[in-house]
Amino acid sequence: MSAVRYELIKKCGQTGARLGKVHTPHGSFDTPAFMPVGTQATVKGMSPEELKGINAQIILSNTYHLYMRPGEDIVKEAGGLHSFMNWNRPILTDSGGFQVFSLSDLRDIKEEGVTFKSHIDGSKHFITPEKAIEIQNDLGADIIMAFDECIPYPCEFEYAKKSLERTTRWAKRCKEAHKNTEKQALFGIVQGGIYKELREQSAKELLELDFPGYAIGGLSVGEPAQDMYDMLECTVPLLPEDKPRYLMGVGSPDYLIEGALRGIDMFDCVLPTRIGRNGTVLTSQGKMIIRDAKYARDFTPMDPECDCYACQNFSRAYIRHLLKAGEVLGIRLTTWHNLRFLLKLMENVRKAIMDDRLQDFRNEFFEAFGYNKITK
């Protein structure tokens, strides 16, 4: 039996979006779900208890970073990632592929694997699909990912095709190398750039390998939104109904809602934590640059509609002061709020599916957030 199981609760009568639950060895999470990113075995600025307090049900951590530092051997010796970082709910680790291709220097891609230099100390490393799985087995996350090549945007058809075919061969090797199927579920990753026939080819090839879940990778990498939606619309219907579907690297409010509308169950992104550290917060009325001088004497909460600790206890003026003064509490509060904003958004998405009105919810949210003004 697979380590994770998808339970479909209902489909939205208005849109077909799915409400469900994913059951893992460390408990269940409700879908559609947003997964906060804890790159280096910590969601930047947040404690595990704070994450639980804002209803984070699953987090993601990055294999590439943990392999580099502290090293998967130390995490394994600690009893795995859950124990190391004191998080007893589900964890997903990526394969490291995306970081190898985006962060490291001088990468050299061969059929056998990828040679690259560390972004930390310049040391040389060689990662194969087997090695990516071995590291993830040591880390011990509930969901692990096949090692793939994430191609840039734009990318020629021919290269995208060659790359996805290699990604399929690597996925097969990952599956063969995976030793811990009872406790960790290995997901395959559909690639293919923005070419419909390549997405279809990739999905079909991966389906033959029968993974317990499927991700859609290589999107939200700079392509127009409509291209992403098109790719989802041609790929999702090919994926099995009884398995979770994960859209990688997506976390802006519009993409989360549009993804859920198209049948996606899981999302992750550094957006809420990253923009929070830079002083931008998400509110029910749109983005707010809290560092702006106009908030210097604004003693209202960042988002009066928000139930988070930051909005319940501190003013825009105070948080602006903390950020201007370089104080840690400032980035803690903006991060806390942004994560809660997206997790609450997903709660609302799930409720809208339950109530058969996700399209209405989408329209109301877009109007209030200001997306309609932006796109006009």
Place this chain on the structure above:
Amino acid sequence: MSAVRYELIKKCGQTGARLGKVHTPHGSFDTPAFMPVGTQATVKGMSPEELKGINAQIILSNTYHLYMRPGEDIVKEAGGLHSFMNWNRPILTDSGGFQVFSLSDLRDIKEEGVTFKSHIDGSKHFITPEKAIEIQNDLGADIIMAFDECIPYPCEFEYAKKSLERTTRWAKRCKEAHKNTEKQALFGIVQGGIYKELREQSAKELLELDFPGYAIGGLSVGEPAQDMYDMLECTVPLLPEDKPRYLMGVGSPDYLIEGALRGIDMFDCVLPTRIGRNGTVLTSQGKMIIRDAKYARDFTPMDPECDCYACQNFSRAYIRHLLKAGEVLGIRLTTWHNLRFLLKLMENVRKAIMDDRLQDFRNEFFEAFGYNKITK
């Protein structure tokens, strides 16, 4: 009636140290007390709730910094510092004197006041005793401090004498300028370098002004420990029994205990937060450089005897990883622990006074912490 009142609970039969309570408009705190420092209206890395959770009963904030940023007018408009930073327990603000003399450039000391340049933007400012009180009235702390000159160490007798006499004249002007005596208690500051007769002169002059509390300033600025102890031994007996005594800028475990032994009620220092950010933690067995490679695979708590959140939930190996990786949670956890360590130390000091055994406690603590080895 003064805004604060000191209640003597008992004296240690073994040492004469005092156990007491200070009552303020925002509640009481037990003494001897350590006050965590929240320079910029935040104790670095900590939320107000976390501070309450480790039994911080009063905190200190810095007038100089708040005057510079965000400006005392904004804090006043927020309803004062308690409201601005969401801390409803007692607060003490210093006068800004120490920072004017230690942080700013090109200061020019005249009888009327001090001209100096901001450490942030180089802007020119002129602070008088009256201005220091006006700013502190706007900030609204429960205890505010007279504007003094904190002389460096070493300092010639003649300058130290001239300076303390000006500090007395400034203290008189501060008292006359203080408009909010019902809600804020103004403390005088005894100066005089390491000269006994000057300390005595300063104390006597200030006593004539009848402040509701007295601080001892200009110590722990580089002089040998014995000089500090000598100054306490000649100054404290001159101070009134029915008012709180505050030793400024002191926060190492040995100084806290030795100060309490000599009749001090209040202490403050950036030491626990500052060394925590640099990766040094205080433990019952002495200081620990948690960044050291030897802790890379040490899965025990920082201090197995500690009851703080960090020690109850995370290992040395994990915290070391966080610090090496530059993660905010790392400095949060070391800060949290160090503050709890000192606040717990003060709880133990108070218990030892209650049990008439502060000298025994001092000897046991020094032995376990390793101070005896260091001084041998």
